[in-house]
Amino acid sequence: MTSFSIGDTDFLRDGQPHQVISGALHYFRVHPDQWQDRIRKARLMGLNTIETYVAWNAHEPRRGEWDATGWNDLGRFLDLVHAEGLDAIVRPGPYICAEWHNGGLPNWLTAGERSLRSSDPEFLVDISAYLRRVYEIVAPRQVDRGGPVVLVQIENEYGAYGSDKAYLEALVTLTKDAGITVPLTTVDQPVDQMLEDGSLPALHKTGSFGSRTTERLATLRAHQPTGPLMCSEFWDGWFDWWGGVHHTTEVDAAAADLDAMLSAGASVNIYMFHGGTNFGLTNGANHKGRYLPIVTSYDYDAPLDEAGNPTAKFFAFRDVIAKYAPVPEELPTAASPSPTLTVPLTPVGAWTDAPAADAATETPRTFDALAHLSALARYDVALPPTEGPGLLSLEEVRDLAWVQVDGQPIGTLSRTRHDRTLRIPAGRTLSILVEDQGRVNYDHRLGEEKGLLGTPTLDGILLTGWHSTPLDVAEIARTLAARTDAAEAGSGPSAWIGDIPLDAPSDLFLDTTAWSKGYAFVNGFFLGRYWRNGPQRTLFVPAPATRAGNNRLVVLELENLLAPHAELVAGLLLGDTEE
CATH class of the missing domain: 2.60.120.260 (Galactose-binding domain-like)
Structure with a gap:
């Protein structure tokens, strides 16, 4: 069997120095019937490794309903990587960020008052069950057992969130007890405090960055004085949000930064090699003072575009990699023309007019209270008699609402615009259709409730007796x-x-x-x-x-x-x- 370890200056594969040249490919963002095509193209670009996150909420959207089949068949994905002659890096989180809804954490886990990403005993019980299931898939596929997995990551950019060393220690114990024997890593941005807070002495620190390679490798080396340098997320593009622009990076500049990385002897994981798509309702959102939901495409301006076709960046990166490692002569075949x-x-x-199914409650019920995983809920309430228009005020709408009075559209209220009030005419029934546009995937807004928060008022008078109707x-x-x-x-x-x-x-x-x-x-x-x-x-x-x-x-x-x-x-x- 093959061995894989960390030496004084390099990764060691069967005792020989080995440079990891990897690319990120998320199985949950690509149709399973197209996994093999994308993996093969990774090999043709010169990659020797595929990295993937594991999205907990894709596998267990409802507590106890674990699914590792079809789209969630991580084992099959890793087997396809192995069949292509490539290694694999697995990053199971439990938090992954990834511009994926709720950072990969299930809604049922983050609902209510609890301490996330910490050594809180209740939280550790849930993540223990999750990680054991993941490692049942990963452990037998480690490189020292004849499989492709060479590295497993503990948490994800934890230094940007917290500094609970007991939490990290618990994750390491869980991982080793589950039979993971390959080297364990962490990743953080090359900021002193993040690198210090986000790891443990026994874990191998790696960085996440997309430019200023020499400077950032030096910062990483100050915190990881021995062993191989590695950028576990070399950002070769960026994600998009609704209302913004499509982000791209200059091909030659990205290739030059990759060249600097490899010439320094550092290992790399290109984030992303192939971004894929936030199919369904899986997009996340950012909120750094303003709520910005992520678009459906996760093209990321990557070497393979959203449809899996090579871009100019694919060929530029391939030329760079060829300077440091063998690259197959074969090139991907051109895609067949798509029908127009x-x-x-x-x-x-109409399709949002389902009859109210629940009894009236004093306040609107959030998506979380309804255990609702789809995008929409409708809130209906009887309006008090009034002779004229009134000012409707909401504590907060998450995330976008369409307001009707007696079936007539009145206007919208948007979290992104910081809307809280709307003048409405007199009528009998107020209906508010609310869309969850994507759960924040970063920092301390994980697990925020969705829907109408608090009790709406009309001219300062509480509106009570709400019917909350989830729409799938x-x-x-x-x-x-x-x-x-x-x-x-x-x-x-x-x-x-x-x-x-x-x-x-x-x-x-x-x-x-x-x-x-x-x-x-x-x-x-x-x-x-x-x-x-x-x-x-x-x-x-x-x-x-x-x-x-x-x-x-x-x-x-x-x-x-x-x-x-x-x-x-x-x-x-x-x-x-x-x-």
Whole structure:
């Protein structure tokens, strides 16, 4: 069996110095039928290792309902990495950040008052059960047992969050007790305090950065005086948020920084090699004074684009890697052209008007109180008699609300805009449709409740007797997919269906420019969110989600379609850049 260890200056593979040249590829952001293609392309770029996070909330969205099959089949993913002749790095968290909703922590774990990412006994009980399940998959696939896994990371950029050494020690004990024998690492930004707080003497410290390589490796070396230097997150791009721009990095500059890394003898994990997609409702959000939800695309301006096709950065990085390691002569084949066509859409009626199912409560119930994992909830309350308009005030809306009085749209309230008040006319019933736009994935806002917080007031008078109705958008889309009868497209949320004719399964690019805001599905596959707020303009449809013949498209629009059709275009449209 192969050995992998940490020497005085290098990683040692069977006792010989070894430079890790890795790329991040998250199995949960790529259709399982396309894992092998992406892994193979990593090898063709010259990588010798694949790194992945493990997303706890993908595996266990509800307490006790553990799933390691299909999209969550981490074992199969690692086996495919091994079959391609590559090593693997596993980063199980339990916190991962990753611009993934709630930083990878399940909603049930973060709900309520509890101390997260700490040595709190209650928290340790839950993460112990999680890590044992992950390590049941990882342990038999370690390199010293004939598998691909060479490194396992403890926590993730913990120095940016806390300094609870007892917590880190508990994670190490859990990991070793579960049979993990490969070297254990931590990662933090090259800031003295973060590197000090985020690790233990027995763990190998690595850095996360995307530029100023020489300077940052020197900072890392000051905190990790022996062993190999490693940048475990070499940021070669960046993520996007709704209302922003599409972020890109200059190819030559990124290649030069990679060159500096490898020429210094440092190991590297390129974050990302292939970003993939925040399919469904899996996007996270940032909040550093202003709430900014992440878009559906996780293209990241990576060497492989969102659809898995090589970019200029792929070939520039490949040229750099070839200076330091063997690179296969073979190049990836060009992608087949994607079909371009216009598909008419038929309205099939309103879709957010499900009858209230619960008894009235004094205050609105949050998504968390409802144990609701989908994107929407509707809140209805009887209005007191009044002769004229009144001022509706909310404690906080998380994250975007559409307000109606007696079925008539009045306006919106946005967390991003810091909205709290709206003048509404007299009426009988107030309805507020609230969207969870993505849970914050960073810092101390993990686990924030979603929905309407507190008790709304009208001209200072408490509004009580609320009906809180959770709306499962995926289930609604499944029900509507079978509809054949048309309905009138009224104002407000409306559902639309259409059929995409294909000669064979194919990657598709669904242009959402003529739509406003909502969710799209193909053959029941949840593509994700769209929003005219941009920058993203296309939703990526992976070929395995399609079939020869008609492919049923369901669009759940929250506002209005500018044109009742769907456009399939030739490639990704990810929005304007800063250049």
